[in-house]
Amino acid sequence: MASVADQLAANVNWRAFARATELQQRILFALGALVVYRLGTFIPLPGIDGEVMSEIFQQQAGGIMGMFNMFAGGALERMSIFALGILPYISAAIIMQLMTAVSPTIEALKKEGESGRRTINQYTRYLTVALASFQAYGLSIGLEAMSGPSGPAVGDPGWFFRATTVITIVGGTLFLMWLGEQITARGIGNGISLIIFTGIIATVPAALASTLELGRTGALSPLFIVTLLVMLVAVVTFVVFMERAQRRVIVQYPKQQRGNRMFGGETSHLPLKLNTSGVIPAIFASSLLLLPASLASFTGGAGPEWLATVSALLGRGSPLFLMIFAGLIIFFAFFYTSIVFNPQETADNLKKHGGFIPGYRPGQRTAEYLDYLLTRLTTVGAIYLAAVCVLPEILISQYAVPFFLGGTSVLIVVSVTMDTVAQIQSHLIAHQYEGLIKKAKLRGRRT
Numbered sequence: 001m002a003s004v005a006d007q008l009a010a011n012v013n014w015r016a017f018a019r020a021t022e023l024q025q026r027i028l029f030a031l032g033a034l035v036v037y038r039l040g041t042f043i044p045l046p047g048i049d050g051e052v053m054s055e056i057f058q059q060q061a062g063g064i065m066g067m068f069n070m071f072a073g074g075a076l077e078r079m080s081i082f083a084l085g086i087l088p089y090i091s092a093a094i095i096m097q098l099m100t101a102v103s104p105t106i107e108a109l110k111k112e113g114e115s116g117r118r119t120i121n122q123y124t125r126y127l128t129v130a131l132a133s134f135q136a137y138g139l140s141i142g143l144e145a146m147s148g149p150s151g152p153a154v155g156d157p158g159w160f161f162r163a164t165t166v167i168t169i170v171g172g173t174l175f176l177m178w179l180g181e182q183i184t185a186r187g188i189g190n191g192i193s194l195i196i197f198t199g200i201i202a203t204v205p206a207a208l209a210s211t212l213e214l215g216r217t218g219a220l221s222p223l224f225i226v227t228l229l230v231m232l233v234a235v236v237t238f239v240v241f242m243e244r245a246q247r248r249v250i251v252q253y254p255k256q257q258r259g260n261r262m263f264g265g266e267t268s269h270l271p272l273k274l275n276t277s278g279v280i281p282a283i284f285a286s287s288l289l290l291l292p293a294s295l296a297s298f299t300g301g302a303g304p305e306w307l308a309t310v311s312a313l314l315g316r317g318s319p320l321f322l323m324i325f326a327g328l329i330i331f332f333a334f335f336y337t338s339i340v341f342n343p344q345e346t347a348d349n350l351k352k353h354g355g356f357i358p359g360y361r362p363g364q365r366t367a368e369y370l371d372y373l374l375t376r377l378t379t380v381g382a383i384y385l386a387a388v389c390v391l392p393e394i395l396i397s398q399y400a401v402p403f404f405l406g407g408t409s410v411l412i413v414v415s416v417t418m419d420t421v422a423q424i425q426s427h428l429i430a431h432q433y434e435g436l437i438k439k440a441k442l443r444g445r446r447t
Contacts, residue, residue, distance in 0.1 A: 023188075023427045030187030033179050034198045040082045040175075041075035041202075045168055047154055047161050048079045048143070055148035070409060073199030074206075079143070081172035084135055086195050089177045092127035094280060096120055101339045128177060129170065136169035137162065189423045190416060197416040200409045228395075232410075235388065239414045242384050245274040247377055249370070251355045268355070272373060275381040276341055279415060281332035282389045282408040289325055322393060326386040333382035343370035385411075 044050060057069065057077045069076040072085035099106045106123075109116035143165070144157040154161060176195060183191030211228070214220040248269040347367035356362045360369045389407035 020428060023424070026186065026188050026427070027424075030183050030191075030194065033183050033187065033191075034194065037082070037176065037179060037195055037198060038073065038202065040172065041073050041080050041199075042078065043081050045079045045081065045083065045165055047156055047164070049151065049153055049155060050078060052146075052148040052150050052153045053077065053079050055150060056146055056153060070203050071196055071199055073202040075199075081168050082176060083139065083169050084132060084173050085199060086173065086176045086180060086192055088132040088135060088173050089124070089128045089180075089192065090196075090283075091131055092124045094284070095127060096124050097336075097339060125177070128173065132170045132173040133166055136166040139169070140165040188420060188427065190419050193412075193416045193419065196412055197420075200413055235392075235407075235410060236414060239388060239410060240418070242274060242381075243415060243418060247272045247274070247373060249373065250358060251350060252358055253353075253355050270346070270350075270357075272341075272370075272377055273381075274377050275333075275384065276374070276378065277333045277336040277381070277385075279408065279411040280336050281329045281382070281385055282411060284332045285325055285328035285389075286408055288328060289321060318397075322390055325393065326390050329386045329389055330382040333385055334378055337374065337378045337381075341374060343367045343374060346370055 054077065068085070068087065071087055072082060075082040075085060096106065100110050101107070106120065109119050112119075140162040144152075144154050144161070146153040177192075180191035180195050183189075183194055185191075187194075211220070211225060215222055215225045248271055251268045251270050253266050253268070344364075344367040347363060347370060350356065350366060351362040357366055357369060360366050385407075388411065392407045392410075
């Protein structure tokens, strides 16, 4: 009976989707924009030897360049106009969110509503230009110092090459920022996340091919590859379960008498996610830990001795790397959660609207209870994030597993998939409600 009911529900959803022409147009627009993004990842920068860059990336695929290349959908490996991808914009957005907890001015703008949000978005764009310019200039210097078995990566180094590289890469990043905003406004939402999702998914076929090649050559046994795939499915299932996990706090609203009628008395709930911080802690921790290796690779071995020493000590897969990686993830999980969720503000809002948690007085006592619950949930969520991100690092370092199995990439893919499905379902529900309202109006006119 359950299977028949599920099949009927699926048929209803497909019928609703077939009638939702606006949703179909939004999906087609999003797919078209993502195709444009993928085409841009194959347009190379001027003055770059693509064959040399391919040789260099085969040697340094396990470092921070490999991680950035995964997020950029292979654009960094090919040194295309989208070499930095959308990462500068993400970094700028995260920095602006962190600034709300430090700067009273930014915090005041956040509380102003729509006008304040637009001002913060404008500041985020300016910061994106600054970060992209800095990273593009560092990348141009690093490219001039790189060389492979076939020769140098840059045929004609100099200030002209640096200027053209900075202008092209910054322009590509700003175009992706605009493209993501268009997907959010005219597509199905989550434009920036969908761009990152597309970049990660685009690297999966090549990673699977390399894994099968390792099995063919005998570097990996067939049993190990099958076990690896089963583990990947288990990890994805575990991530879905943990990302959907939440603690529902009961909120009661008292009854109010207005004239001869009673209002209120409803019971609702306040959902507290187990992983409130999302994938941000993993991204921050990875960037900080792999920064020394990135700087060492950009200097081409001509940097200071301490930089080479730190880079060697923090090699991927080393015990020190894993310990610091897990510690940074746990720290950023607590830090970012404290920014995105304020127990005192939530308690004040409940008190303002007449709501209360049974057994706790409105105001300070409710804030303390919410803070207690949030601390316990964040502890479990931080341990979950650390486990999902650290265990794949061991597989990558010990067994040369392709980088697409990294915990950060799995978290992003699963989270974006769940959010996109939720967006599509919300559009379908809105379309159904619009149809019911139109039918009700027609019936009202007839009567």
